[in-house]
């Protein structure tokens with residue numbers, strides 16, 4: 552009997568909108584989970600803290616820190632297929648706009664100049680942050696990507712069609 556494909560959804564520096572689009576698939580997602588997919592990790596949907604080896608890993612967002620890049624390289628070894636899920640992962644997307652500014656300006660804006668409920672001195676917690684990447688790049692700049700689905704977020708119907716096609720491909724390659 553054919554087993555279900557194991558699927559993990561992991562975000563890097565992302566807004567979670569891509570996962571919300573997946574939730575918007577509604578009954579189509581439930582049908583997939585019933586028949587074809589075993590969801591093993593997806594922080595927006597379930598409380599699993601980690602995952603082992605998976606057939607398909609859908610990555611959203613971009614690598615914003617050196618820690619993100621190390622994570623990416625580590626999960627690449629555990630996933631048979633990696634999907635760049637959404638425009639951020641595929642192209643750099645909205646976070647890629649950071650490439651238009653100096654890093655110091657970005658940090659000052661985020662930690663010192665942006666409106667905040669905090670009172671008192673606003674400092675940049677550089678000792679708490681992993682080193683930021685020099686620029687925002689698509690995830691295929693760091694690891695091999697097997698499939699890409701741009702869109703911000705990808706519309707649920709397109710996502711459903713894409714997942715069906717990926718699952719067919721995965722099954723074909725298993726035989």
Ligand code: SF4
Pocket residue numbers: 565566567568569611612636637638639640644645702703704
């Ligand atoms: S592609 Fe759009 S919806 Fe998806 S993580 Fe990036 S900003 Fe959010």
